[in-house]
Amino acid sequence: AQSVTQPDIHITVSEGASLELRCNYSYGATPYLFWYVQSPGQGLQLLLKYFSGDTLVQGIKGFEAEFKRSQSSFNLRKPSVHWSDAAEYFCAVGRLGGGYQKVTFGTGTKLQVIP
Amino acid sequence: DAGVIQSPRHEVTEMGQEVTLRCKPISGHDYLFWYRQTMMRGLELLIYFNNNVPIDDSGMPEDRFSAKMPNASFSTLKIQPSEPRDSAVYFCASSPQGIAKNIQYFGAGTRLSVL
Numbered sequence: 001a002q003s004v005t006q007p008d009i010h011i012t013v014s015e016g017a018s019l020e021l022r023c024n025y026s027y028g029a030t031p032y033l034f035w036y037v038q039s040p041g042q043g044l045q046l047l048l049k050y051f052s053g054d055t056l057v058q059g060i061k062g063f064e065a066e067f068k069r070s071q072s073s074f075n076l077r078k079p080s081v082h083w084s085d086a087a088e089y090f091c092a093v094g095r096l097g098g099g100y101q102k103v104t105f106g107t108g109t110k111l112q113v114i115p
Numbered sequence: 116d117a118g119v120i121q122s123p124r125h126e127v128t129e130m131g132q133e134v135t136l137r138c139k140p141i142s143g144h145d146y147l148f149w150y151r152q153t154m155m156r157g158l159e160l161l162i163y164f165n166n167n168v169p170i171d172d173s174g175m176p177e178d179r180f181s182a183k184m185p186n187a188s189f190s191t192l193k194i195q196p197s198e199p200r201d202s203a204v205y206f207c208a209s210s211p212q213g214i215a216k217n218i219q220y221f222g223a224g225t226r227l228s229v230l
Contacts (some may be wrong), residue, residue, distance in 0.1 A: 032217045
């Protein structure tokens with residue numbers, strides 16, 4: 001069974017500082033990997049995804065993530081955080097291949113941005 | 116497209132009452148998901164449909180919960196009778212067929228409070 005671990009429940013960064021949110025997954029084959037963002041009172045919105053190919057993927061709002069198979073990681077990064085990035089971030093893993101398999105979400109990391 | 120539409124946005128009810136949550140998926144999407152989000156348990160998949168047919172309802176907590184999808188543009192999640200521990204935010208999401216079928220598009224959620 002696939003699983004996702006987000007070791008940081010809560011992170012605080014200063015506006016303009018760089019950001020890295022950690023995500024580790026467990027899955028026997030090549031996974032689909034996702035990062036979603038949830039603003040207060042809203043549903044989850046896809047930031048970026050990895051299906052195959054280049055292991056460094058670019059997403060919306062200036063975010064990027066790097067798939068590292070050897071470390072089973074898919075960390076999310078942003079070089080300079082804006083106050084509007086304050087939200088909760090979810091890493092997710094799905095199965096690559098035919099047929100649908102349910103996507104497993106991590107427990108989320110809440111990001112606080114201070115002036 | 117207007118995205119996934121959920122109604123109501125907020126629901127306050129008394130224990131023992133029937134609650135019905137509604138969802139309109141994105142037109143053309145073949146998969147529909149119901150999730151529950153709580154502080155304690157995070158984001159849990161309750162059930163998902165493919166082409167209006169329930170595929171996996173193993174996440175439905177108990178017989179008090181039921182979900183239907185009478186057509187491609189409408190789904191309901193019903194709780195009868197409701198209990199205080201059902202208080203949570205319930206999300207509906209939809210997903211297209213094909214390579215993008217693992218990308219889920221979320222509604223804004225229904226915040227349910229059972230008193």
